[in-house]
Amino acid sequence: MRKLSLLLIVLLLGACATEPWVRPYEREALADPLMSFSQDPIADNVRTHVLEVREGARGAGESHGGGCGCN
Amino acid sequence: MLALLLAAFYVAPAAAATLPEERADALYHYYSGGGVDVQGPALLVRKNFAEKYSVSASYYVDSVSGASIDVVTNASAYSENRSQFGVGFDYLYGDTLMNISYSQSDENDYEAKTMVVGLSHDFFGGMSTLAMGFSRGDDTVMRVDTMFEDTIDRFQYRLGWTQILSPTLVAAINYEGVAEEGFLNNPYRSARVLGASVLERYPRTRTSNALGLQANKYWGDRSFVTRLKYRFYDDTWGITANNIELIFSRRIGEKSEVGLGGRFYVQNGASFYSDNFDQEYLYMARDKELSDFTSVSFGGRVSYELFRDRGRFAKGKLTLMYDRIHFSYDNFTDIRSGELYEFNANVIQLFFTAWY
Numbered sequence: 001m002r003k004l005s006l007l008l009i010v011l012l013l014g015a016c017a018t019e020p021w022v023r024p025y026e027r028e029a030l031a032d033p034l035m036s037f038s039q040d041p042i043a044d045n046v047r048t049h050v051l052e053v054r055e056g057a058r059g060a061g062e063s064h065g066g067g068c069g070c071n
Numbered sequence: 072m073l074a075l076l077l078a079a080f081y082v083a084p085a086a087a088a089t090l091p092e093e094r095a096d097a098l099y100h101y102y103s104g105g106g107v108d109v110q111g112p113a114l115l116v117r118k119n120f121a122e123k124y125s126v127s128a129s130y131y132v133d134s135v136s137g138a139s140i141d142v143v144t145n146a147s148a149y150s151e152n153r154s155q156f157g158v159g160f161d162y163l164y165g166d167t168l169m170n171i172s173y174s175q176s177d178e179n180d181y182e183a184k185t186m187v188v189g190l191s192h193d194f195f196g197g198m199s200t201l202a203m204g205f206s207r208g209d210d211t212v213m214r215v216d217t218m219f220e221d222t223i224d225r226f227q228y229r230l231g232w233t234q235i236l237s238p239t240l241v242a243a244i245n246y247e248g249v250a251e252e253g254f255l256n257n258p259y260r261s262a263r264v265l266g267a268s269v270l271e272r273y274p275r276t277r278t279s280n281a282l283g284l285q286a287n288k289y290w291g292d293r294s295f296v297t298r299l300k301y302r303f304y305d306d307t308w309g310i311t312a313n314n315i316e317l318i319f320s321r322r323i324g325e326k327s328e329v330g331l332g333g334r335f336y337v338q339n340g341a342s343f344y345s346d347n348f349d350q351e352y353l354y355m356a357r358d359k360e361l362s363d364f365t366s367v368s369f370g371g372r373v374s375y376e377l378f379r380d381r382g383r384f385a386k387g388k389l390t391l392m393y394d395r396i397h398f399s400y401d402n403f404t405d406i407r408s409g410e411l412y413e414f415n416a417n418v419i420q421l422f423f424t425a426w427y
Contacts, residue, residue: 002420021197026238027197030288034296034320034328037233037243037285041098042129043392044113050102050418054398055305056338056360057312059247060283061228 084414088166094426104416107137125161153178161384166193182211204229222256228398239289247281263424264348264356272355279306295321309342337365346402363401370394386426394418
């Protein structure tokens, strides 16, 4: 049991040693602004606000806080 | 065994976390739909220091004119202006980015104060990012025509994981939970009981869960990007919602970018919503945002690089965004016509961005 625990710990810590399978020099496309999850934060905040005041759902987006401004 | 442990602690050279980019945005937004026009400016400025610190400031204004169907049918008052300002501070330590921000929103009948703290950390040579955050909101709800005043306490929890899957594919999963307690309805809006108006009554607590998935793919041979988003939502009021969005973006030449996208949202309404109650209940709502409805939107985006390396600015860009949204309600009636309510909205954003 002790050996098994040790092996498990080694395997878990081994995850930290994982060589990135996408090397930094292969990330040109990923660094393109078009690939950003929020290319323009200011515009995303406005759009999220427009939708959240007119829909019941909220969250798992980019905006925080704010009042209503919704009539 | 020692060699195994040492090997386990070896961390491959990482693409370290970075501060948000230094930029300033000046934006004008315009919304028109359902009898309401909302417009105003927004500003966002960010400056980094010593490659470790970043400060940001934002300002946003909603100027509301016209009257929504709620106002028309209930003859209720509504706020004319909302202004919001915010400040934020980020600190980068190794692969960890910490941030704290504060925002305050003011209307003549609503005040909102929100404090946000967050942390993100890059793992596995920058392949994965874990992000978490907590925010605390403190709102005050008022009426302009009486001394009515009540409060809302809000707690938000966020947890997210972003994963690079290939040199052209990145995906993220985000969870957000919100717990609110206080006066959660609009103090002006009325429900209908056998056709008669009665002020709405909502539960004083609401807890929600939202799970979002997103994947961005770069199609190198055609030089365009697709973004696919999906979100599932449910809460203790009985609302469940799903939305899915797909966006195509690409460059045209060296200076222009274009994007086209569509979004579909469907919602099952709150358990205490009714278009017209058959008797009085403990909780009663007739807010169309709590009804059963769908919304479909299509939109586009065009941006053009105005200059590069001019004075102290690295780049300047002008962007125009347009969305047309159609809302279609399944159990909310326009009592002026007796028909189920629907409306179209146009959303325009025009903004200038300078990087430095």
